Amino acid sequence: MLANVNRNTKVRREPFDALDFIPWNDHHRDAETAEPLLLDDPEAHSAMIDRMLFPRRNG
Incomplete structure (x- = not known):
């Protein structure tokens, strides 16, 4: 990798x-230890x- 040349x-x-x-990538590393975010209201969760x-979608 070229990034390692100038590291x-x-x-x-x-x-x-x-x-x-x-x-x-950082999100995937942290996902192993992160607690799931669950809402009581199914509509709010959706x-x-x-x-x-x-x-970016309006809704």
């Missing part, structure tokens, strides 16, 4: 990996999922 080994000892450049999947 400052004093600041970052471990080489970069392909997952370091995927924006949602609306929350809809907003997360389609944030």
Whole structure:
């Protein structure tokens, strides 16, 4: 990877990996320890999922 060519080994000892450049990677790392977000109201829960999947859609 070209990113490792210019990597400052004093600041970052471990080489970069392909997952370091995927924006949602930290989310996947944290998902293993995260608690699920569950709402009591099924309609509100559905609306929350809809907003997360389609944030720019009006609704």
